[in-house]
Amino acid sequence: MSTKRPEPALPEHDKLRAAKDRDATQTLGEFLHDFLPSKGIRLAIYHEHGDTCRDEEDELVCGTSTEVLMPLGSLDDLLYEFFGVDRKTLDAEKDQLLKHIRGER
Ligand SMILES: [Zn+2]
Numbered sequence: 001m002s003t004k005r006p007e008p009a010l011p012e013h014d015k016l017r018a019a020k021d022r023d024a025t026q027t028l029g030e031f032l033h034d035f036l037p038s039k040g041i042r043l044a045i046y047h048e049h050g051d052t053c054r055d056e057e058d059e060l061v062c063g064t065s066t067e068v069l070m071p072l073g074s075l076d077d078l079l080y081e082f083f084g085v086d087r088k089t090l091d092a093e094k095d096q097l098l099k100h101i102r103g104e105r
Contacts, residue, residue, distance in 0.1 A: 025083060032075045043070040 019027065036043070044067045053062035080087050 025079065028079060028082070032079070033072065043075065044068055045070050 032043075047062075047064045047066060047068045049060065049062065049066075053060055053064075055061045077087065080090070
């Protein structure tokens with residue numbers, strides 16, 4: 001007598017599969033904007049002081065520490081760049097679409 005054994009439940013694999021199926025931009029945006037800050041993680045840009053950072057008395061005048069926190073707006077710019085989307089063209093397209101919907105031109 002042969003009994004067919006049920007397939008094992010794979011809930012973590014299901015979550016991983018669902019994550020792969022999601023829209024990548026949405027997923028990355030949530031990761032950067034919600035998940036990382038919820039873990040206390042902030043992205044920062046490393047600023048190395050150069051010639052223009054000091055005045056004649058060798059005082060720092062650039063106004064930055066060595067590591068500079070990245071403002072949230074910059075994360076969006078990085079996402080656009082990562083996906084190869086030109087933001088100015090995108091905004092122009094949006095304006096064009098709005099004009100089209102309103103029946104202008
Ligand atoms: Zn500097």
